[in-house]
Amino acid sequence: MTVKLQKRLINVDEYHLMGEVGILKEKGIELIEGEIIKMSPTGSNHSACVSVLIDLLTEARLLSKLKKDIIIRVQDPIMLDDFSEPEPDIVIVKYLSDYYRQKLPQSKDVLLLIEVSDSTLGTDREIKAPLYAKASVPEYWIVNIEAQQIEVYYAPASGAYQQKKVFGINDELKAQFNTQISVKLKEVFG
Template sequence: MTSLPDWMRPPRTEGWFAEDLDRLPEAPRHTELIDGALVFVVSPQRVWHARVATALTNVLTALAPDGTEVDREVTIRLDDRNRPEPDIIATTAPVDGSRTWFSPMDVVLVVEVTSPESEHRDRTVKLRKYAEAGIKHYWLVEEENNRPVAHVYELDEPTTTYAPVGIVRGKLELSVPFPITIDLDSLFPTRR
């Protein structure tokens, strides 16, 4: 067994904290912090995931109203011990090119496009943590017969849990967090 590189050793006995992610230049891209533990996403990204996330980012960017920005793969500092990195976020935070994370109070929508290695975290852990942090809208986009299916959730504020709004195939039409109409099938067109 080889020894761990120094950067992988927590800086304190309590483990990792949110601010530590910015001090790990040797960590792989897409390193997340969940409950004080580093989570590395090192499996190869599938074409389906990459194309759906890119197309959805482009569509949401075009639909977002003034004052709302759409970004990919930037972490959200949920608390001192949690800094997950969703695939897509829509925020009302001021534009700052040097930003490495967003506050939940500035995030109006989180979108996770599942992949085999992230399914469990996206469906359970992240769903719960985003709700507890007060993020009002969460979408989980999954693959069904090579087509995107959106599981849409909205925050029930009194319980700080997500209520399912619907499972959408084909055309996604919503009025919140801003007016949205998306042909989900167009996000990953199949060629004949």
């Protein structure tokens, strides 16, 4: 007789408690569907791309009428459900006057989520995309550094994104939630 091993998944409250009591001292981990996942280290190209995107998105926000409608967060956690608390590279959330001091942003607060991929492309497509779609994140960008493309996923339904567009180096990408938020890919990939 074969006995199947049972996994014991961790919920968000337990994850936070483990951090508070010092069990999780390690940086660079995420809670994904109840499992603690070690994130890949970020290299200089990844970090530079995140910085450029932050500059471009912040500039677009300041030039738009969205100054007090959105908050741009960088590599901060969001709570998707009771078992997932990823730390995306960039997330644009609805404005909240306390800047989410009392509680983390939840999936209902997310307007746009961005992952920058150099060594994590497979994970960002195969694990993160379904995770974000299941949580009804309305728009998800994967910045593919190697191909110099941005994959845009939107229209989540039944745990999958129903639509995908790919933008190349000569394109300008406008956010689905507000077209005033846009980036030129030549500037992103320098």
